[in-house]
Amino acid sequence: MGDGDHPNKAPPAASAMNLPPGTYIIRVPNDQIICHPPPPNPNIQKRRTFAAASHPRHARRCCTCLRCFSFLLFLLLSPLIAVGVVYFVCDPNLPKFTVDRLSVDGFAFNSTSPLTVNPEFHVTVRAENPNNIIGFSYSAKRSFVTVSLESNTLCRGSLPSFYHGPRNVTVFKTALSGYEIRLSEPFWKSLMGLQGRKSVPITVDFGVPVRAGLGGMKSWTFEMKARCGLTVDKLGVDSRITSKICRVHLVNFFFFPPS
Template sequence: MAMSDLVHPQPPPQPPQPPPTEEKRPDFSRDSAANTPSDSYVIQFPKDHIYRVPPPENEYRSKAYARRAARQKRRTCCRCLAWTAGAFAVLALALASAAAVLYLVFQPKIPNYSIDSIAVRGLNLSSNTADRPLSPELDVAIRADNPNKKIAIYYRDGSSVAAAFADAVLCRGAWPVFYQGKRNVTVFITALKGSGIRLSGATRKSLTAAVNRGAVPLDFRVEVPVRVKFGAVTSWTVTVKARCDVTLDKLTADASVLSKKCKVHVDFF
């Protein structure tokens, strides 16, 4: 067999190729964008379907929810108030119990104070000195009596003692700082001084008339911060206030006390 007689396989025929076409580019024109679908939608409602308040068919349910929320809020507030009131009640009960125990154990009594004597200087009321300011000085002997068997008293700094006639304050001073033991009586002298005191015409006339009668009423006001010692326990600072009405026979260094009366009370807070 000759080489020319051999049959060579032929590749399968290729399908006809379409002619090349121009590549299409996206059209971003306005008309194209308007006709292109997107993922966003606009839904229009009629104006009569837009409500600022719940529609009638949901009004009852909305009011029910509002009432339920209001009741829940009231219950929460009431619960908080109840807890607070209960805590205060327990605290008040504890304080009252402690005070009752202290009272039964120590049987506290308010101290007694009185004025034993007063030496007066600088109160010259003669007609020749009517227009001059006064500089009165009083040396006041005060008796402090602590009647308690189990309580001591610390008299602290920051006190005030004032002497007045009618509504005119004549002089001021201070209560001394000291420790007063149980069932102790202490007598001390405190100096009260005034400077540039000008009395009105009516007050000067009334004071002169009292001197001429031989009975001059003076009013003493005392405020003293103290701490009270109960056994080994010392209290917080409380204020002892006293008011003493004293009548002197004259306004001199050798004046005598005709009458005296003192009232005492304690401010615990």
């Protein structure tokens, strides 16, 4: 080291020797260099602030809607679930209605001309409840029974009110009457021919409001209908039923399978 050299003086950079004339190099100490990041974009910052502020409220709203939807779905499915449980546990079946006996009065078959008749039918009905724990309550109000022959209604009446307990068989009689029934000549001749062949087809229709009961619980009132297709040997007080087919179905109800 020469006498004129300063110990802290840095040697000139090699690249500075090749700079063109008039070029100046300014050196700044490293501890004095301060770097500032560029200012943020105001639009981006505003969107981020809005999203951060609104996200919790949006999440709460979604959770509330989901809970409300789940509650409404539960209310809608609860009756179906209850019906399904009762159906599989109780094994419900429709009651059975049949006509055991039939007595007829008011027809004068010795007449050969069309006439007006006042028929009376006394029908003995057998009702059977095959269920083990389900009972039925029948109401006479708005109930009906009709007897028809070849789509001609001859008389009508009603059913009595009664309770049909589980595994119970109830037999009752009902009286039906017709007033001033005018028979046409073709119908009267057809009826006399059926009477002579001892094969008179009769249709007996039932309709009754009923409520199903299980313990202390009862269903809403629905309508049960039954139809019995009978064949009797004659229309008289001692008529004998030679064949019968009876079917029962419910109106506006889905709890029981068809019978």
